[in-house]
Structures are given as structure tokens and as C-alpha cells.
Amino acid sequence: MRRQMKAGRLLQTIGLLVALHFASAANAAEIRWQNDCMAVQCDPASLQLTLTPKGGQPLKFLWSATNTATVAEFQQTFNRATWRLVEPTLSVSLQLETNGVLVECISEKAGTLDWPRFTPADPARGWILPLFEGVYVALTNSAWREELMQSDHALNTTADLGLPFWGLDCGDYTLTCLLLNPFNNEVRFTDDGGRMQLRFAHEFTRNNPVKQTAFRLVIGPASPIEPAREYRRQLQANGQFVSLTEKIKRTPEAGELLGAAHVYLWGDALLSASGVKDWKGLARALQTAGGQTNQSPTKHIWLLLDKDARNAVTEILKAEWPDRYVKSLLAEGLDRALTQTNFYDPIAWQNNTLPAAANSSLAVEAATLTQAELCHRNADLLVAALGGFLQPQSRWGEGVSPPMIEEIAAAGFDRMWLGAEGWAGFLKHPETVKTARARGFLIGPYDSFHSIHSPATPPDQTWPTAQFDAELFRTGAIIKADGQPRAGFKKRGFVLSPVAARPWVERRVASLMKIFPANSWFVDCDGFGEFFDDYSTNHPATQASDLAERSSRCAWIRDTYDAVIGTEGCSAGMAGTVHFAHGVLTPVIGWGDPDLTTRDSKYWLGAYYPPGEPTVFFKPVPLKEKYHKLFYDPAVRLPLFQTVFHDSVVATHHWSNPSRKFPEVAGTVELLELLYNVPPLYQLNRAVFAQQRADIKRHYDFFSPLHRELALLPLSDFRWLTADKLVQTTRFGDLAEITSNFGGQPFTNGAIQLPPQTLEVRWLDGLRQPVRYKAVDSVR
Numbered sequence: 001m002r003r004q005m006k007a008g009r010l011l012q013t014i015g016l017l018v019a020l021h022f023a024s025a026a027n028a029a030e031i032r033w034q035n036d037c038m039a040v041q042c043d044p045a046s047l048q049l050t051l052t053p054k055g056g057q058p059l060k061f062l063w064s065a066t067n068t069a070t071v072a073e074f075q076q077t078f079n080r081a082t083w084r085l086v087e088p089t090l091s092v093s094l095q096l097e098t099n100g101v102l103v104e105c106i107s108e109k110a111g112t113l114d115w116p117r118f119t120p121a122d123p124a125r126g127w128i129l130p131l132f133e134g135v136y137v138a139l140t141n142s143a144w145r146e147e148l149m150q151s152d153h154a155l156n157t158t159a160d161l162g163l164p165f166w167g168l169d170c171g172d173y174t175l176t177c178l179l180l181n182p183f184n185n186e187v188r189f190t191d192d193g194g195r196m197q198l199r200f201a202h203e204f205t206r207n208n209p210v211k212q213t214a215f216r217l218v219i220g221p222a223s224p225i226e227p228a229r230e231y232r233r234q235l236q237a238n239g240q241f242v243s244l245t246e247k248i249k250r251t252p253e254a255g256e257l258l259g260a261a262h263v264y265l266w267g268d269a270l271l272s273a274s275g276v277k278d279w280k281g282l283a284r285a286l287q288t289a290g291g292q293t294n295q296s297p298t299k300h301i302w303l304l305l306d307k308d309a310r311n312a313v314t315e316i317l318k319a320e321w322p323d324r325y326v327k328s329l330l331a332e333g334l335d336r337a338l339t340q341t342n343f344y345d346p347i348a349w350q351n352n353t354l355p356a357a358a359n360s361s362l363a364v365e366a367a368t369l370t371q372a373e374l375c376h377r378n379a380d381l382l383v384a385a386l387g388g389f390l391q392p393q394s395r396w397g398e399g400v401s402p403p404m405i406e407e408i409a410a411a412g413f414d415r416m417w418l419g420a421e422g423w424a425g426f427l428k429h430p431e432t433v434k435t436a437r438a439r440g441f442l443i444g445p446y447d448s449f450h451s452i453h454s455p456a457t458p459p460d461q462t463w464p465t466a467q468f469d470a471e472l473f474r475t476g477a478i479i480k481a482d483g484q485p486r487a488g489f490k491k492r493g494f495v496l497s498p499v500a501a502r503p504w505v506e507r508r509v510a511s512l513m514k515i516f517p518a519n520s521w522f523v524d525c526d527g528f529g530e531f532f533d534d535y536s537t538n539h540p541a542t543q544a545s546d547l548a549e550r551s552s553r554c555a556w557i558r559d560t561y562d563a564v565i566g567t568e569g570c571s572a573g574m575a576g577t578v579h580f581a582h583g584v585l586t587p588v589i590g591w592g593d594p595d596l597t598t599r600d601s602k603y604w605l606g607a608y609y610p611p612g613e614p615t616v617f618f619k620p621v622p623l624k625e626k627y628h629k630l631f632y633d634p635a636v637r638l639p640l641f642q643t644v645f646h647d648s649v650v651a652t653h654h655w656s657n658p659s660r661k662f663p664e665v666a667g668t669v670e671l672l673e674l675l676y677n678v679p680p681l682y683q684l685n686r687a688v689f690a691q692q693r694a695d696i697k698r699h700y701d702f703f704s705p706l707h708r709e710l711a712l713l714p715l716s717d718f719r720w721l722t723a724d725k726l727v728q729t730t731r732f733g734d735l736a737e738i739t740s741n742f743g744g745q746p747f748t749n750g751a752i753q754l755p756p757q758t759l760e761v762r763w764l765d766g767l768r769q770p771v772r773y774k775a776v777d778s779v780r
Contacts, residue, residue: 286301
């Protein structure tokens, strides 16, 4: 759930840059160092820092051309210098390292440090940015230049940059800037004489007692993934990298992620359209009973139907071949009736023989039954009244149902992560979880503790995960620096403090787990990277402690229930806790773009309707050219997240952009999934699974065994093999190399002869023959 920072907050210089202008202070000599890797120059007064790689061009990091400051307490050794800027008060440390420099700045007061500004000069070729999975922005790439250089476009370095670094491809070497404090930062790209200038700003917030920021500027080998390698090395050196192997030891069922495709199941109705075998007969029976004066089970059911369902009965009887939509209206009406406590009426059923299961449960007050018990009792009653027009109960249900699980298993899938839009379907069908776990699948609900809405909010303007109670709504909102509560998702309600929410997290998860003991739990938003400063006196927090609280609650669910934990996105600070992430390979696309949200646009993504098959997830649509260039052009994609976390977090697409959403790039998506060794993600119900089963199985049969072998290995190398960057290769440990030809022409290089839109896996042990995969041409 992505929201951009307000432009006015971006680079406000509060005190730190007042009345400064560039000139060396008399009491501080210019710093000059040199080693085998580079030469370093720094003017302490201006913070102008120049790194000159051996044999390369100078890289200059600046404030602005008009700033100066007075230097005090300057000290220097052969590889470290410290000083203090007097107006404003800023302590600075600069240290020479083997292949770079470490810069640390500490402020005594709140404010914003607008440093550094960096404009790449020759021989720079492109920016290396950890946006979603990773992006290579050639300095000549007009689409990404336009995207990044919008006047209001600032990048948060925990959400937008999910990994805290940026890099620059300089041809023979790379420059990496590692952000040692990832919080309260913004990066902006602006025009500087036709070049893309990067401007960095760090806010020293008043609620943080230690007002510190630090960078490591590193010169590394010529590789587009070198910045990610450098960050991974830093995590490992600091003991902050948690491998998937370690996670599986702690949570054994996380091992079932290896080779698993990811699927969201849709349709939680107890009775769906697929459960009816005689529509005309059913409609006729209901209409006839509705016109009668005497009480009967069918008359009572008719009275429980809403207006849409009754109108559907009329339409079904009028039409020679009733359409799918009209059938769905009647099925939905019947399903809603099955959830009502007054479905059983003693007078209506007094002359009918009831099935034993229903008869025995009628002695129990309906209000005391669980939702599943009530639904199943009512289903038995429905069968007693109208069973001749219905399929056997064992075949009822949609995506969230035992029949769906059995159909997946029968089709030959033995590893799956199965999720749902919430927990409602599992409450009605707890046996679905039992069936899935018996088949060896991971299964669990979507959950979220991000927003809180007033309990008085109308049902059509809220959602279940945002409902708590009036007292928490009054006291639990995160408070901004101006004293106002922070607005929630889509400006509804407020953002809920994770400190205040914690007791509710434990109560909610515990109560749901008693009904359906899931082995996985997906916590939305926590991993996205939006961490907040909270100025509430009841639950104060910094961005760092906010992250810690979110990580802690995910860890509590994981450790209390041995659950496999997923989240939206995976900002680096969450990677040690979670097992999988959605929204890394492909993020949310086109947020706020009317072309994607307007019904008469050919690019309209779809609606959140019908309930069992929302078109926003299921409807294949054309991809707007802008987003093709930004997100689906293989030449701009980089496996940066995979370089850091391939053997730690299993990451795939956001659920709004499943593998088959955009037909014209479906082949590219397949090849990217296999090249990066990440799972596909699908949106399915029983009908759509029947249509797509063969195509999904074809991909699964190639992906699943490959991922089982490689998932616990690091992505150790990535290279472009052609000038147009459309032939690419990845390496996983010392076991396999995968080469993909995204282009339209055959590729030949020594022993490799690769047709267009084809991928080859070569085993480095020399014991197995290469295997190939041809991308799908289109999707149905």
C-alpha cells in the first residue's frame, strides 16, 4: 500500500544549511588520502568529497555551490579525520577503507542534512537502484528519467528502495552508496545540465535521541549486481543475514516453500453456481413456492432471498440459456441465506423429514454455533428441501473448499502456497485447511494490522482487518509531528500503532487458529517498508522501533504457531523474520493512474467484483506502454533483491499483478521467474483452474524441481551477454547457470545456441544434460 511523501516535506533544510558557503576553513587542511584502489580528497568545511578510482574519473559529492561552514576540533590521522561544523553544529567523521570511505554525521538538534548531491559524469552508464526487485536505469533511458525526475517524486529508502543502497555503473567499475541508517531518508533525482543528479536528504527527527546518519561509498568490480553483493557482504559481516536454511530449522514447514507455486484462492461460498445441476428446476421450485400462502421449507428459503436473487429466478425462467451472471446472482443469494441464523424455521419444516445430521443439531441454539457449524447445518436443510436440483454436497464450494484442494492435488501439484483474501472463507470452510495440510500444502489467510477504522463506519466503507473497538480507535492512531493522527490506507481511518495493536494481534490470531489451524499467515503492509515516527505520548516510536515492533509481531505468529510467514514487499529490515514476500518481483503498478482505474479505458484493470472472481485479479488486460518500459522490459530489470536474499526470502509478484495478468508479457514473466528462480503467482477458482490447469502445470513441472535444488543457494552472478541486454545469465552457487534469451533473434555463443524466448539451465557439475524451457506465447 504505497503512498508518496509530500513534496513540501522532501528536502526542507532546517537549520543545518543556514548561511553556509563553500570555502576551506583556516583551521582545517584539505584531506588527501590514497591507496591501491583510489584517491580521496575532502574539504571539511564544504563537505565536498571526491573519490578518484585508480585509472578512473573523479566522483564528486557536494552540498551546493554556495555553502560554507566554520570548522572546529579538526583531527586527522593517516586514515581517519574528525571535525565539527560550528554553524550549524554537526560532527563529521571520514574514514578511509580498503575500497572506499565511511562518512558519519551526528547532529545536536533536529533538522535536515541535504547531502550529498551527486551528478554522474563520464564514463558513468547507468543507475543501479533497488526499486522492487531491481532496476538498471541507463542514463539515456527516457522512460525511467521521466519517472524518477517528476517534481513530486521522492524515494523513501525503506519502502521505495527496499534495500538501503544505490549504485552507479561506471563501465570498468561500480560505485555503491550503502546507507547505514536507512530511516528518515529521501532520494530525489533532478536535472543537472541534462544529467540525472541524485540528491539525498536525511531528517534528524526530534523524537530520536541519537541524530546520526552514515554512508559507505565503495568502489567495486564491474557488475550490475555488485552493489547488492556489497550489501549482502555487509549483512553477513554484521551477523544480520538469516538464511532460509536456518529459518527452516526453526520453522520446518517453511521447507514446503521450495518448489511451491503461489496461489490466491477465490470464492468462499458454501454453495456456488457449480453446485447447481438444474437451474430451471431450482428456479421453478422457488418461484412456485414464493407464490403459495402455506408455509414450507422452499417458501421460507424464498423469503430469505434478496431482491437480486429473486429477480434472477425470473430471468432464469425467461431465458432459453441463462447466462453465467444471472446464475451467480441466484447462487450468491442462496449462499447468503445459508449464513443466517433464521434459516431454520420450525413451522416451515414441521412436516418434513430432516437428515440425521441436521436433526441432531437443531437442538442447539443457532446463535451459539460457529459460523462453519451454522453453514453446514443450513446446507443440510437446503438439501432436504431442494437437493434434487443440486450437486452432491461433497462437490459444493469454490476456491476455498476441499474440492478445490483435491483438484489441485489430482492435477499433480505437490507443493503449493495457498492464500485467500481474508479469513471469512476459512471460517465457513475450516475443513479446507485440514485438507490442504493433509496434501502437504501451505495454507493461510491474508491479515493486516495497518489501518484502524471507526466501529461506526458503514460496512461498504471498511474492511474486516481494520475493525477493532472504539477505545483503540480513540487511542491507537500513529501521531505525526504536527500532532495530527496519520491517515490510513485510502485516507480512511488512521494508521494503527503496532505497539497499541499488539494485544489485538495475539487475540485475533489465536481465535482464528482455534477454528482453522493454518500453517501459514500473510501479514500485509508490515514488510512494505513504510515505517513511522509516532509522536503519541501513549505509544511513542521512531521508524526503527516501528520496524522492530512489526517484525516482532510477525515473529510471534511464526514461533507461537510454527507458521510460515509472508508479507507485502520485503524491506531489508524484515528479511530476517519472514519466509516469503509478495510484491518484490513485480510491485503495485500505476497507483492512481486513471487509465488503469477508469471503466471505459482499454487498460482498466477491472473491478473487485464478482466476489468469487474479481476482474481486477482475473481479467487479462493490455499493458500500457509506459508500464511495459518501466516494469517488464528485461533490459531494465536486475536481480538485486535475489542477489541479497535469494537464499533467505522466497519472493514473487504482488497479488494485483499475477503471472498471467498481462497477456503480451506473459512469456517475459515466465522467463524472469525461471531466470531469477522465483515462484509464479496465480489467482484461481475452480472454473479458472480448469481452464488454465495445463499451462500452469507445464510451468510448474519445469520450475518446481529446479527451485527445490536452487532455493537454498545464493544468486552469485548475473551478466548481460548481448549489447541490447536481452540475453542474460544467472548463476546459483556453484551448481547451475541459467541463460535466458528474451529477444526475437537466436543467440549463439560457443556451445550455447538459444532460440528466441527460450531459457536453458546448465549444470556446472557436468553430470547432467542442459534442460530448456520455451516461454508461453500468450495466455487464455
